[in-house]
Amino acid sequence: MAQVIHDVRRLCLYLKDWPIHSCDSVSANLADITKDSKYTNAAIASANWIKAHNLNNGIVLDTVNGHDCSRSPSTWLFTYNTGKYIEGLSVLADVTGDSQWRTLMVNTVAASVKSSAWEGSDGIITEGASTTSNNDGVGFKGSSHLKLNVDMPA
8 A cells, every 4th residue: 555655646746846636536537447445545645635735725736846845836726726636536435435525525616616716706717818828727727617517416
């Protein structure tokens, strides 16, 4: 178990400023596909780490620096980070049958769908609003909301 967590963590921290939210969704999806408990345990460890260290008012922070473990600024918030975390929590809830993951997912969804970090007072997503700027915000616009359409039960 320790080796699997180490391997997943090493993969997720390989690059400087790697988006840590991907670790929980990768591990959870591997657990779902393989039914191997080593991936379930890695997904649980990742989800717990994000919950304890990388949330800002229920919204997932962008990155963790693999060299010094510093995190991105608390104002650097994007839909795709929270969307991937929601995806991982949804899969983890289904894989484990543990209601704490669904509760955390619902709380994360509630925090994200009305976040002023990427939504205007009119309810329109403003992340990536500039179609002329050279930024990845346009490509990632609304990723958390897209994940909601895929992962939320009917």
